[in-house]
Ligand SMILES: Nc1ncnc2c1ncn2[C@@H]1O[C@H](COP(=O)(O)OP(=O)(O)OP(=O)(O)O)[C@@H](O)[C@H]1O
């Protein structure tokens with residue numbers, strides 16, 4: 169049963185069948201491979217890893233866009249992979265997702281007022297038109313837009329403003345958990361900080377849990393309480409945000425972090441630049457054993473076996489070569 173965690177993901181697998189024709193050999197992409205982690209109420213869990221490692225597939229599985237092949241997703245102690253009827257309806261209110269592309273995620277033919285009212289109608293909230301109008305005005309104010317924006321259409325806004333509208337839309341149903349899938353990567357650098365600050369402020373006011381997906385581990389560190397690092401469908405390290413950032417244990421996390429400048433002089437001095445050799449293997453044909461073994465400077469015979477996630481201090485790491493004494 170649930171050990172008191174708000175979100176509990178256990179042994180989750182997401183597989184895509186990309187077989188070309190009926191007579192071709194079966195081709196499966198194992199996008200999420202035996203992933204387990206937890207998120208507490210009101211917490212931000214940052215998920216990082218290179219393009220194609222399975223971050224969006226994981227996020228989409230949690231909101232139910234992708235059906236997981238196997239594994240458990242529990243929210244508030246309830247298995248959400250087989251919901252229907254009333255409980256599915258309630259789940260869709262509690263868990264929301266913000267997407268990378270604020271252009272594609274808003275219906276161009278609806279006004280902002282309609283876009284923000286629609287989820288309230290679907291979920292039977294603020295039943296009278298007057299109450300909905302009041303709530304729309306309040307939502308626009310929350311995300312820093314003006315009440316007279318209600319009659320405008322999405323194309324009349326900038327990218328940053330559109331992302332604010334997407335955020336307002338997710339807030340319309342009072343969610344307790346929002347999956348943010350690279351919500352700022354399509355935006356101008358100057359706007360990114362504003363959106364991040366907005367998300368943090370909303371979280372503080374409403375105690376919402378975030379799964380925050382991004383490439384940039386520096387930014388993820390800034391916003392997250394804990395961080396998970398993914399490689400080729402696997403979660404390879406999980407820990408408190410500063411711990412993972414300043415004292416990474418998995419060789420892949422070390423390599424990821426070695427590529428970015430660190431302002432802390434003590435950490436900066438001791439950190440060697442690690443250049444990873446070779447390409448990320450194809451998820452259609454992953455290496456046997458440890459997924460990182462083909463590029464890992466520490467790889468040896470032992471790495472032909474899949475390493476299990478183990479606790480090292482406050483970190484969990486899947487590597488045969490992390491020293492027990494760290
Ligand atoms: N609908 C799909 N059908 C088939 N394969 C898919 C599908 N969506 C994703 N994949 C494959 O699954 C793997 C993981 O993709 P995913 O989009 O989850 O990665 P990501 O970590 O979100 O990458 P990015 O950082 O580029 O957004 C990739 O190999 C990708 O090509």
Ligand SMILES: [Mg+2]
Nearest residue numbers: 223224225349
């Ligand atoms: Mg993605």
